[in-house]
Amino acid sequence: MGIAEFRLAAQSSSEIQLTVRSRRTGRATDRPVGFVEERGALYLLPIHGSDSSWYRNVLATPRVRLAVPGVAAAVVDSGATAVTDPGSVAAIVEKFHTKYGRAEVEANSTKLDVAVEVRLNPGRQQRIRRLSSAGGEAWEGLEGGRMSLRNAVDDARDGQLTAGFTRLDKGATFDFAFAYDEILVVTKGAITWQIGGESRTQGVGDLAFYPTGAAAVGRADEDTEAVYVLYPPYWQFTDPAWQLAESDPGAPDVRVFDSADQKLEQVGDLGYFSAVVLDDPGAAMSAKLERVRAGVSGEHHFPYDEVHIVISGMLSVHTSGETVTARAGEVLYLPMGAQGVTSAEEDVEMVSVTYPPLWLIRTVR
Numbered sequence: 001m002g003i004a005e006f007r008l009a010a011q012s013s014s015e016i017q018l019t020v021r022s023r024r025t026g027r028a029t030d031r032p033v034g035f036v037e038e039r040g041a042l043y044l045l046p047i048h049g050s051d052s053s054w055y056r057n058v059l060a061t062p063r064v065r066l067a068v069p070g071v072a073a074a075v076v077d078s079g080a081t082a083v084t085d086p087g088s089v090a091a092i093v094e095k096f097h098t099k100y101g102r103a104e105v106e107a108n109s110t111k112l113d114v115a116v117e118v119r120l121n122p123g124r125q126q127r128i129r130r131l132s133s134a135g136g137e138a139w140e141g142l143e144g145g146r147m148s149l150r151n152a153v154d155d156a157r158d159g160q161l162t163a164g165f166t167r168l169d170k171g172a173t174f175d176f177a178f179a180y181d182e183i184l185v186v187t188k189g190a191i192t193w194q195i196g197g198e199s200r201t202q203g204v205g206d207l208a209f210y211p212t213g214a215a216a217v218g219r220a221d222e223d224t225e226a227v228y229v230l231y232p233p234y235w236q237f238t239d240p241a242w243q244l245a246e247s248d249p250g251a252p253d254v255r256v257f258d259s260a261d262q263k264l265e266q267v268g269d270l271g272y273f274s275a276v277v278l279d280d281p282g283a284a285m286s287a288k289l290e291r292v293r294a295g296v297s298g299e300h301h302f303p304y305d306e307v308h309i310v311i312s313g314m315l316s317v318h319t320s321g322e323t324v325t326a327r328a329g330e331v332l333y334l335p336m337g338a339q340g341v342t343s344a345e346e347d348v349e350m351v352s353v354t355y356p357p358l359w360l361i362r363t364v365r
Contacts, residue, residue, distance in 0.1 A: 003120050004160065004336065004356045006076045007303050009068035010037065014100075017067040018044065023060035032069075036095040042066065042118045043083070043092045049111030058082065058116055066118060076120060083115040120337075128317050128338050129153070130324050131331035133165040133225065146172035147220075152331070154234050159335045160305045161285075161355050162233040168220035175217045177251060181284040182230040184208045185309045185351045187329040189224025193217065195253050205259040205311040207287055207351055209278055213251045227309045227331055229353045231284040259311075259349075262289045271296045277351075279358045286357035290350050297343035305355045308332040313348035317341070 010016060015032040022029055031054060035042050046052035058064065058080045067075045083089055092115040096105050105112075131152040139148040151164040166184075168174075168191070184207070191202045194217040201221070202208050210216050257277045264273035271293030278287040292315070308315060309331050316325040317332060319340040326332045334340075354361075 003076055004304060005071065005360070006066065006068060007037070007120065007336065008356065008361055009071040010035070010042075011303060013068050015069070016042075017069055018054065019065035019067070020054050020057040021061040021063070023057050028065075029054070029057070034096065034100060036092070036099055038095070042120060043095065044116040044118065045092060045096050045105075045109075045112065046114060046116070047109045047112075049109075049113040051111060055082070055114060055116065064118060076118075078118050078120060081117045081119075083117050084113075086113075089113065089115050127335070128319060128324050128340060129333045130326050131163060131165075131333055132326075133167070133329065139167070143172055143174055147174060149228070151234060153333055159333060160233065161229055161231050161307065161353070163227070163229045163307055163331060163333060166226050166228055168224040168226075170220055170222045170224075172220045173218070175215070177215050178210045178212065178230075180230045180232055181212055182210045182228055183278070183285060183287055183351075183353050184210070184226050184228045185311075186224060186226045187309070187311065188226075190221040191218050191224055191226075192221055193254055193256055195256070200256045202256045203258075205289075205349060205351070207257045207259070207277055207289075209255045209257070209287070211252045211283065214254050215251045216254050225329065229285065229307050229309075231355055259289055264289065264291060270298075272298075276358065281359050283357055283359075284355065286354045286359065288352045288354075290348075290352055292344040292348040292350075294344050294346050294348075297341055299341050300339070302334045302336060302338045304361065305336050306334045307353040308334070309351045309353070311349040311351065313350075314345040315348045315350065316343050316345055318343065 016035055017030055018033045019028050019030050033044050035044055046055040059082060062080045064080045065075065065077050083092065093112050139150045141148045146169040149164055149166040151162055153159050153161065153163045186202050186204050186206055188204060193200045193202065262275040262277060264275045266273050273291045275289045276286065277289050308326065310326045310328055312328050314325060314327050315332060316323055317340040324332060
């Protein structure tokens with residue numbers, strides 16, 4: 001756990017616990033502090049400005065710990081940077097006025113000449129991306145070349161999930177074990193799985209879930225394309241982890257969810273309908289089937305990583321700098337902290353995968 005849980009818990013807390021190391025004794029000291037968050041960073045405001053003892057401690061040892069009281073998983077260790085530019089400090093003070101009220105901030109402060117920035121995801125991008133199976137990196141061939149895959153997102157700077165595309169020739173078979181939780185959504189063709197001695201077909205828009213250690217056995221009924229999303233991401237893997245998963249004698253079964261069986265519920269009077277397909281307590285990801293009527297739009301802030309896999313239609317996300325659009329078979333990757341207006345340019349059907357999962361979001365909040 002860590003950054004994701006911290007950010008979720010902090011949304012419903014007015015204060016966090018700040019731990020710094022004393023410049024005199026070297027011991028860790030704790031204190032509650034107010035905060036504001038913007039663009040992947042937390043900003044803290046020393047109420048005695050540059051005279052504050054904890055601010056001077058940060059200057060001496062710019063490594064801090066942040067925690068949300070009462071939430072054990074919501075703890076983050078990160079680097080801290082002093083903000084001394086008068087214009088930048090003034091902007092941060094104004095954000096504190098907006099959050100806490102000008103009167104309260106001024107009543108509890110004696111000097112506001114500095115602030116502190118704590119980056120929650122150092123080096124991480126918050127750019128919303130369109131992912132497509134066309135172009136990009138080379139495909140990796142498997143099963144004698146009859147199956148291939150390509151990671152489209154697999155870097156700690158891009159997101160907390162790996163997302164990519166796979167292609168299977170008609171008749172291609174596979175028998176794998178997995179060292180991670182994976183969600184697979186078919187965008188073209190069909191796959192027949194062998195699960196517990198029975199056959200189960202996954203068609204376009206259907207979802208398959210392989211929990212960690214699962215044995216996946218199947219066959220492509222026709223030329224097939226699919227999108228996969230997995231956690232932990234590939235860049236965290238080691239060879240021993242993969243081998244342990246392959247040799248797991250108690251591997252759980254793959255599960256297939258037919259989109260036609262899902263009962264979608266309308267949200268308010270909007271032309272938006274959704275059904276939670278996967279949200280197992282303990283699972284690393286959640287998944288929803290969503291349908292959005294053309295012309296429906298809404299402003300969103302994403303306190304989690306979310307992957308929209310477009311099955312049909314055209315979906316756009318408008319940010320201050322650009323518009324990113326995905327069509328059938330393409331993907332929108334929305335990293336934690338991203339903001340934008342999402343709109344359906346046509347009637348849209350999509351599968352959305354979320355990390356942290358919805359069950360954990362509810363628990364933390």
